[in-house]
Structure formats: structure tokens, C-alpha cells
Amino acid sequence: xxxxxxxxxxKFLAQSNVYLPHIVVVDKIIEETPxxxxxxxxxxxxxxxxxxxFESGQFAELSIFGIGEATFCISSSPTRNDHLExxxxxxxxxxxxxxxxxxxxxxxxxxxYGNSFPLELMRGKNLVFVGGGIGLAPLRSIIWNVLDNRDKxxxxxxxxxxxxxxxxxxxxxxxxxxxxxxxxMITTVDKGDENWIGREGFVPSILEQVxxxxxxxxxxxxxPPIMIRRTFPVLQKLGxxxxxxxxxxxxxxxxxxGKCGRCNIGNLYVCRDGPVFTYAQIKNFISDEY
Amino acid sequence: xxxxxxxxxxxxKLLGIWSQEFSVIVPSKEEGVAKMDRWDGKDISFLDxxxxxxxxxxxxxxPPMEKMxxxxxxxxxxxxxxxxxEQKQLIFGIRPCDARGxxxxxxxxxxxxxxxxxxxxxxxxxxxxxxxxNPYDSCFCISLGLKPTESADVDLMxxxxxxxxxxxxxxxxxxxxxxxxxxxxEATKADEAKAKTVKATASGMVMRRIxxxxxxxKLQARFSDKDYWEKVAAKCISxxxxxxxxxxxxxxxxxxxxxxxxxxxxxxxxxxxxxxxxKMPMENPREEKWQRVRQKVCHKFEFYPMNYDVIAxxxxxxxxxxCPVNWDITQILSRLPxxxxxxxxx
Amino acid sequence: xxxxxxxxxxKLLEEEKVDYIVGFAPGSLKFSTTPxxxxxxxxxxxxxxxxxxxxxxxxFLTEVRGRVGIVAKGCDSRSIVSLIQDNQVVKEDxxxxxxxxxxxxxxxxxxxLVGKDRDEIDDIxxxxxxxVVTAGGKKRELPTKEVFFEHCLxxxxxxxxxxxxxxxxxxxxxxxxxLSRKKIxxxxxxxxxxxxxxxxxxxxxxxxxxACRQACPACFCERCFVEExxxxxxxxxxxxxxxxxxxxxxxxxxxxxxxxxGECERVCPxxxxxxxxxxxxxDLVEEMFHYKAGIDRSAPALMSAYEHAEAEDLIR
Numbered sequence: 037x038x039x040x041x042x043x044x045x046x047k048f049l050a051q052s053n054v055y056l057p058h059i060v061v062v063d064k065i066i067e068e069t070p071x072x073x074x075x076x077x078x079x080x081x082x083x084x085x086x087x088x089x090f091e092s093g094q095f096a097e098l099s100i101f102g103i104g105e106a107t108f109c110i111s112s113s114p115t116r117n118d119h120l121e122x123x124x125x126x127x128x129x130x131x132x133x134x135x136x137x138x139x140x141x142x143x144x145x146x147x148x149y150g151n152s153f154p155l156e157l158m159r160g161k162n163l164v165f166v167g168g169g170i171g172l173a174p175l176r177s178i179i180w181n182v183l184d185n186r187d188k189x190x191x192x193x194x195x196x197x198x199x200x201x202x203x204x205x206x207x208x209x210x211x212x213x214x215x216x217x218x219x220x221m222i223t224t225v226d227k228g229d230e231n232w233i234g235r236e237g238f239v240p241s242i243l244e245q246v247x248x249x250x251x252x253x254x255x256x257x258x259x260p261p262i263m264i265r266r267t268f269p270v271l272q273k274l275g276x277x278x279x280x281x282x283x284x285x286x287x288x289x290x291x292x293x294g295k296c297g298r299c300n301i302g303n304l305y306v307c308r309d310g311p312v313f314t315y316a317q318i319k320n321f322i323s324d325e326y
Numbered sequence: 327x328x329x330x331x332x333x334x335x336x337x338x339k340l341l342g343i344w345s346q347e348f349s350v351i352v353p354s355k356e357e358g359v360a361k362m363d364r365w366d367g368k369d370i371s372f373l374d375x376x377x378x379x380x381x382x383x384x385x386x387x388x389p390p391m392e393k394m395x396x397x398x399x400x401x402x403x404x405x406x407x408x409x410x411x412e413q414k415q416l417i418f419g420i421r422p423c424d425a426r427g428x429x430x431x432x433x434x435x436x437x438x439x440x441x442x443x444x445x446x447x448x449x450x451x452x453x454x455x456x457x458x459x460n461p462y463d464s465c466f467c468i469s470l471g472l473k474p475t476e477s478a479d480v481d482l483m484x485x486x487x488x489x490x491x492x493x494x495x496x497x498x499x500x501x502x503x504x505x506x507x508x509x510x511x512e513a514t515k516a517d518e519a520k521a522k523t524v525k526a527t528a529s530g531m532v533m534r535r536i537x538x539x540x541x542x543x544k545l546q547a548r549f550s551d552k553d554y555w556e557k558v559a560a561k562c563i564s565x566x567x568x569x570x571x572x573x574x575x576x577x578x579x580x581x582x583x584x585x586x587x588x589x590x591x592x593x594x595x596x597x598x599x600x601x602x603x604x605k606m607p608m609e610n611p612r613e614e615k616w617q618r619v620r621q622k623v624c625h626k627f628e629f630y631p632m633n634y635d636v637i638a639x640x641x642x643x644x645x646x647x648x649c650p651v652n653w654d655i656t657q658i659l660s661r662l663p664x665x666x667x668x669x670x671x672x
Numbered sequence: 673x674x675x676x677x678x679x680x681x682x683k684l685l686e687e688e689k690v691d692y693i694v695g696f697a698p699g700s701l702k703f704s705t706t707p708x709x710x711x712x713x714x715x716x717x718x719x720x721x722x723x724x725x726x727x728x729x730x731x732f733l734t735e736v737r738g739r740v741g742i743v744a745k746g747c748d749s750r751s752i753v754s755l756i757q758d759n760q761v762v763k764e765d766x767x768x769x770x771x772x773x774x775x776x777x778x779x780x781x782x783x784x785l786v787g788k789d790r791d792e793i794d795d796i797x798x799x800x801x802x803x804v805v806t807a808g809g810k811k812r813e814l815p816t817k818e819v820f821f822e823h824c825l826x827x828x829x830x831x832x833x834x835x836x837x838x839x840x841x842x843x844x845x846x847x848x849x850x851l852s853r854k855k856i857x858x859x860x861x862x863x864x865x866x867x868x869x870x871x872x873x874x875x876x877x878x879x880x881x882x883a884c885r886q887a888c889p890a891c892f893c894e895r896c897f898v899e900e901x902x903x904x905x906x907x908x909x910x911x912x913x914x915x916x917x918x919x920x921x922x923x924x925x926x927x928x929x930x931x932x933x934g935e936c937e938r939v940c941p942x943x944x945x946x947x948x949x950x951x952x953x954x955d956l957v958e959e960m961f962h963y964k965a966g967i968d969r970s971a972p973a974l975m976s977a978y979e980h981a982e983a984e985d986l987i988r
Contacts, residue, residue: 102584127607297577303629594909650939
């Protein structure tokens with residue numbers, strides 16, 4: 037079943053020039069791990085602050101003027117709309133500059149772009165969220181979205197892992213979800229430290245152990261490519277069909293609006309036809325992606 | 327639509343009339359390289375030597391480097407300024423393959439979000455076509471459904487009949503453009519017949535062919551065949567010549583320049599042939615050359631048609647003529663399993 | 673000569689001394705050749721030797737995996753030696769099939785002199801010291817001095833210095849120092865202001881296709897300096913200043929490795945006279961360090977070797 041949602045695309049176009057960023061101001065910074073920080077920000081313009089909406093799964097292009105632009109998924113949920121959040125992994129020129137921003141700094145924001153998680157498809161189903169490392173960022177948007185409308189969904193399993201305890205992101209969310217009795221929260225690390233008392237093991241192996249049922253279920257996977265590559269076969273073994281497996285992909289992007297040609301997988305552009313895809317949509321071109 | 331004609335030596339006068347309203351752009355040569363440039367007001371010798379430019383006319387709408395906006399950091403925040411729209415232009419002498427190339431990439435720049443930079447230039451530019459009476463041996467436009475002597479993508483079409491040029495109006499704007507020009511006369515039936523012969527001869531000179539039937543499916547069948555693509559890609563050197571000089575390639579990069587507190591954001595040409603084109607922090611899905619060559623071929627002949635119903639190639643042959651290693655797309659496609667072996671020019 | 677070459681290449685494949693053969697095959701344009709990189713014995717039959725074998729095949733040595741039997745002209749063999757000196761290629765993995773080269777025809781020069789493009793020319797035949805061009809029924813004789821590449825006219829090592837087999841007999845060098853430096857002399861006769869204005873105009877036309885860098889065997893860096901973003905040395909869009917700096921730094925990086933194969937200039941789609949820079953650089957290298965690239969396989973690479981007793985008068 038296709039996931040594309042064209043109505044969202046043109047929803048927020050306050051400016052006639054789609055390449056011009058809006059100005060946003062950073063109002064809070066959370067240092068998640070040594071290399072990941074979350075920025076909370078809001079539009080400088082009052083009107084935009086009130087009117088802006090987006091859907092879980094969509095992304096934005098954040099600019100540091102003079103350095104460049106980079107793509108980030110919006111990690112906050114549209115159900116908690118008083119501010120926006122993005123998680124920044126410090127890996128290159130722009131992200132290093134974003135790690136030097138302080139509260140009150142102004143950056144550029146273009147978005148929301150892309151499609152979103154298919155809430156209508158997920159309603160009434162059991163949901164299995166599988167995340168790795170910073171891959172939890174887009175997932176947390178949809179998880180809070182779902183939890184804020186809990187009665188519309190079935191069982192919820194969240195299986196999340198990182199390389200080490202220090203690399204776990206959104207620890208405050210992991211705590212909330214562990215305490216939520218309607219959620220089965222499983223956290224793992226590839227390798228624990230002396231204080232770690234939780235599970236140890238790669239996410240796909242833990243998934244196989246937990247073995248959530250594929251009956252009336254949808255799996256949503258996000259993480260580093262190697263994790264996704266190893267998770268799909270496990271889900272297939274558990275009985276998930278290609279249409280039941282959803283992922284959100286990341287590729288190098290520049291324009292974010294399907295013009296610069298860079299982020300394609302086959303004929304699909306991650307920025308325009310994604311980033312949310314079913315495995316069925318991408319399996320023909322998967323050898324180009326992974 | 328009526329047909330008109332003009333004496334070859336009067337074309338300068340016609341360009342002069344147009345110069346009063348437009349910035350007229352014609353074929354010219356710089357350091358031996360044919361390109362489209364501002365008309366100097368006098369020289370029409372290009373009518374004798376011009377075959378096609380090295381850089382296609384897409385550079386008028388998607389230039390190699392373009393300022394998107396400038397920014398300045400003031401006390402109260404960032405001040406952003408967008409460059410002014412350009413003046414009206416008229417490109418005289420565009421070939422049907424290049425005009426079609428622009429029509430093909432129009433689809434990308436109008437899809438869902440309008441690309442203001444490209445479209446404002448497009449709105450401000452008139453294309454006047456010139457029939458190809460001397461195609462290269464590397465041309466294969468006919469296989470892509472084009473004719474070297476006709477174009478639906480221009481407002482007027484000029485055809486060289488010797489001392490005179492036939493002018494065909496292909497769009498409403500065409501009539502307007504010719505209205506003020508007394509050097510333009512009505513064409514006779516004999517003129518039309520003469521032009522028809524010239525056109526038939528020109529079309530007959532395009533010898534190279536490719537088999538486009540089901541090419542998308544054939545490529546899909548080969549998609550995961552690493553050995554096949556390694557052979558195809560073996561002699562490519564991963565430069566950007568074919569993509570930069572292709573009328574239907576449009577990939578671009580966006581980057582910022584900064585000096586102290588002011589700077590600008592630019593966009594410029596980029597190419598899927600470059601190794602870092604798809605590089606991400608942890609991995610690069612197209613690290614190997616065969617993956618990039620596969621992307622280039624499949625994008626043009628499989629993915630673009632899946633999205634926009636048209637093959638992203640116009641048969642202009644520049645990629646064959648200018649490739650440093652003579653990598654030849656027509657040979658690749660004719661050797662694709664399932665294709666009819668084409669008669670390619672030796 | 674071609675038959676000997678094909679026999680030798682076939683033998684190398686059959687005796688499994690190499691995994692690939694890299695040579696020249698007929699191109700799909702008139703008067704052109706194209707690199708052939710193959711494992712198949714059947715494809716060996718298409719190997720050719722003619723005055724249009726322009727590519728520097730050494731470029732492929734840094735990416736083909738396995739043992740390679742490579743066809744090398746004089747300049748190419750020096751590039752291979754230079755790569756060995758830089759530890760990019762292991763000699764044991766390469767079988768050099770040397771092809772003495774008396775000079776290659778620059779099709780662009782022929783086109784300009786005859787006033788016709790290559791597809792309008794019927795025949796080009798090299799006959800000793802002249803080239804006979806047949807077009808539109810008319811024959812024209814042109815001296816090789818007017819149609820050979822400039823770098824061929826100045827070639828000092830037409831016979832490969834390093835080879836495992838030599839196809840044919842060694843040939844004499846053309847070695848005309850003046851003819852191969854015509855453009856350089858023009859530039860040297862200019863004032864610095866004129867020269868700057870000249871290069872500014874040239875680099876305004878550069879589109880940063882990187883054909884020059886990709887065709888050059890000496891450019892073997894996995895990550896070129898233009899691809900660095902931390903720090904960003906050069907803008908990724910083609911402003912003339914960045915285009916000029918790119919070429920200047922590229923020439924500094926290939927100093928001591930450039931063998932004047934002329935590919936950079938030939939492949940440039942904008943006809944920028946890049947060889948004027950690289951040839952001048954090789955001349956400077958020879959003047960300052962008495963060194964020519966790719967001559968002695970066992971010698972250390974010029975720019976990566978340090979001798980304590982070296983002259984330091986360049987440091988001011």
C-alpha cells in the first residue's frame with residue numbers, strides 16, 4: 037500500500053521561493069550523547085509559530101548561514117506542538133557548526149518535507165518499533181504521536197539499542213516508556229559497561245529473541261543501514277510481509293524537494309516519495325541502497 | 327500557421343530588431359569552443375560553421391553557478407536578499423535536441439514545488455530553433471522520437487535552404503515575433519518543397535540508432551547484476567563531462583560562501599558520476615564506479631521515464647563526442663540483453 | 673605490430689600471467705580509440721596500435737583489481753613507473769607491454785587545418801613525416817609537425833623506459849623543445865598582469881567537470897583536496913578564483929609525477945590550455961631538482977623523499 041501523502045507537501049509554503057529558509061531561534065539544547073544533541077527551537081515569526089504544522093516522519097532542512105544546510109527529521113511529535121525538536125549527530129561541517137550553537141542562536145529552517153508515517157494504516161494494529169542509535173529520532177515522533185492517542189492502537193513493542201550505554205539517545209523518553217504499562221519497552225546495548233544491568237546484544241538479535249507476533253502488526257524500523265539490513269530478514273522470519281515492514285531512510289540530500297537528483301533509490305526520491313517507505317516499495321532497488 | 331522566409335544575409339537585421347526588446351543569444355566560439363553567447367550585434371557567420379554547442383542551452387536556465395540569495399548578519403538577525411529576475415532573452419539557433427532537453431527537465435522544476443530560479447528564466451526566454459542540416463555521426467535523436475529539423479519546443483523554426491531560410495511558426499508567440507520585420511517575406515509552395523527536401527536529407531544523415539523498446543524493463547532485469555555493470559563501467563573515469571554537457575542532466579549541489587558576516591548561498595552543477603555524490607557520514611551507497619554508472623544509465627532510461635513518462639535523453643551525442651575515453655551509451659544500450667543490435671556508425 | 677601485440681596479450685591471458693589486459697580498441701567515432709579492459713581472450717582481437725591511441729592507460733592501474741597486462745607508450749610507461757615509486761602499484765602485478773610511439777595525431781589540429789570536423793573527413797593516414805588527409809574527395813598533405821600533439825613533438829622518451837615486452841623496435845625521440853613549448857613561451861613573454869588576465873579569462877570558462885583530474889594517472893588520491901569540507905579549501909561551485917586555485921594546487925600535487933602525456937589538456941571540454949601549467953611545472957621540477965618523472969623505478973618519488981643534505985635555498 038503506498039504511503040505517499042501529497043496533501044502535506046504543499047501545506048506549509050509561506051514563501052514563494054521554496055529555497056528560502058525561515059528563521060528559527062534555538063530555545064533549549066539537550067546533550068544526548070557525546071556526539072548527539074537535541075535542539076528545541078521555534079519560528080522567529082509569531083504567525084509562523086501559530087500556523088506551522090507537520091506530520092510524524094517528515095523532515096526539515098536546517099541552515100547555518102555561511103556553512104550550509106543539512107537534513108534532519110523532526111523528532112518532536114505534532115501532538116506536542118509548542119516547539120519543534122531535531123536531533124543532531126555531529127559528523128560533518130554543518131553538524132559540527134550546529135554543535136557550536138547556543139540558546140538564542142538563529143538558524144534557517146525549510147520544511148516540512150517528505151511523506152509521513154501512515155497513521156490510518158497503523159490504527160487498530162499492534163505496533164513494533166525497532167530503533168538503533170540516533171535512528172530513534174524519527175521514531176520518537178511517531179511513538180509519542182501514537183502514545184498521545186493510545187486507545188487507537190493495539191499492543192506496542194519498542195526495541196531500541198545503541199553501541200554502548202553512553203550512546204543511548206533520548207534517555208528521558210526511554211524512562212517514560214519503561215514506566216508506561218501499556219508499552220513493552222526493551223532496551224539493549226551492543227556492549228554494556230560495569231553499571232549496565234539491561235540486555236546486551238545487537239538489535240536484530242534481540243528482536244529475534246523477543247519475537248513479536250506478526251499477526252495484525254506493523255513493524256517500523258529505523259537505524260543505521262547495517263541494522264536495517266539485518267532487521268528485515270528477522271522480521272520476514274517472524275512472518276511480517278513486505279507491506280507490513282515500514283522504514284524511514286536516510287540519504288544524502290541537498291534540496292529536500294525532489295529536484296537536485298541526489299537522494300534517489302531507483303525512481304523514488306527519499307525526500308519526495310519518502311523518507312517513509314514500505315519494504316515492498318524499495319526491495320527492487322535495495323542493492324543500490326544497501 | 328503560415329510559413330515565411332528570409333534571406334540569409336538579412337538574418338542580422340532580424341536579430342537587430344529583436345535586440346531592441348530582448349537580449350539576443352546566438353552561437354559563438356570562444357577558444358574554439360562553440361557556445362551560446364550574447365550576440366555582438368553584427369556577426370552572423372555562425373550560420374556557416376555552427377553544428378552544435380559544447381555546453382547545451384540548459385546553461386541558460388540552470389547555470390553552472392547561480393546565486394540563490396545573499397545573507398547578512400545584523401544586530402537584529404539575518405537579512406536575506408534574493409537576486410533580481412533577469413531580463414528578457416531570446417536564444418537564436420537552438421537545435422531540436424537541446425530544446426527538447428529543456429522541455430524534459432521542465433518537468434522536474436515544476437513538479438510539486440516550483441523552482442523559482444529556473445522558471446523565471448524560462449518565462450523570460452524565447453527559444454528560436456534552427457534545423458540541423460549537418461548532424462554529427464554521434465547524433466541519434468531519431469531513436470528518441472525527435473527529428474533534427476522539427477521541434478514542438480521552440481516558437482519559430484528556421485531551416486537553411488541555401489541563400490534563404492524557411493521560417494515556420496510553431497507557437498502563437500512566433501507570429502508576434504515576426505510581425506515587425508519587413509525582411510521576412512511569405513514563403514511559396516516551392517520554398518516549402520525545397521525545405522522539405524533539405525529536411526529529408528538531414529534526417530537521413532542521422533545514422534546511429536538505439537533500441538528504446540522496453541529499455542526500462544531490460545535495465546531492471548539487470549539491476550543487481552554486478553558483473554554486468556562492472557564490465558559496462560570498466561573504462562569510465564568518473565569525471566563529469568557527460569553529465570555536465572547533457573541537455574537532460576539537472577543534478578545540482580547547494581553550498582554557502584561566507585566572508586566575515588555576509589555571504590551567499592549558491593547552487594551549481596553536480597554529477598552522479600562523482601564518487602562523493604551520495605556519500606553519507608557512515609557509508610556511501612555508490613562507492614564503486616559500477617554503481618555510479620548503473621545509476622546514470624538507469625536514471626536516464628528507466629527511473630526518469632517511470633516518474634515523468636519520458637526518457638531523459640535527446641540523442642544529441644555530446645556524451646559520445648566529448649567523453650575522454652569514448653564511452654558510448656549507444657553501444658551500451660545495444661548490447662543490453664534483449665535489445666535489437668543497432669547499426670552504429672563506425 | 674598489432675598482430676604481435678595481440679599474440680603477446682593472448683599469451684599473457686592464456687598462461688594466466690595476468691587477470692586483465694588493458695589496451696586500446698577502435699573507438700565509436702572516426703579516428704578514435706577507446707580503452708579496452710578485458711579478461712576475455714576473444715576481445716584481444718580488437719587491440720589496436722595507431723596514431724590515435726591517446727589515453728594514458730596507467731590511470732586504470734590504481735583501480736583494476738588483480739594482475740594487469742598493460743599496453744604502454746613512452747609517456748604511459750613513465751606514469752606506471754611513477755605510480756610504482758609512489759607505492760600505488762606493485763611491479764609484480766603489472767606486465768608492461770611497451771609500444772614505442774613516434775607521435776600521435778591531434779584530431780583537433782587536423783580539423784582546424786582542414787576546416788572540417790572528424791566525421792566529415794574520409795581518411796587520415798600517417799606516412800613517415802607527413803599526414804595525408806582525405807576529405808570531400810580532396811587530399812591534403814600536412815607535415816607531422818603541424819598535426820602531432822605538442823607534447824609528442826617535445827617527447828624525449830618515445831620508447832618505454834620500463835617494459836616487460838617491447839612491441840616493435842625502439843624509435844628516435846622527436847625532442848623538439850621549442851615546438852612543444854610554444855604556448856608556454858607566449859605566456860612567458862607576457863607581463864605578470866597580462867598573464868593573470870589571461871588565466872582569469874581561461875578559468876572563467878572552467879565548469880569543474882574534473883575531466884583533467886580524472887584522466888591524470890598522477891591524480892590517484894582517494895579523496896581529492898577539493899572534496900574536503902573541514903576545512904573547505906575550494907568552493908564546490910565554479911567561481912573563476914576557485915577554478916584557478918584548483919588547477920594551481922593540482923599542479924603542485926602532481927609535480928614530480930607528471931610525465932607530459934597531455935591528457936589533461938586533451939580532455940578539457942572547454943579547451944583550457946592546461947598543459948601550459950603542467951609542462952611548465954615539469955620544467956621547473958627538472959630545473960630545480962634535476963629530476964624527470966618516472967624514469968627510475970627504484971628511485972624514491974621526488975616529493976615524498978627527504979635527504980638531510982638537500983639544498984635549502986628554496987626556503988627563504
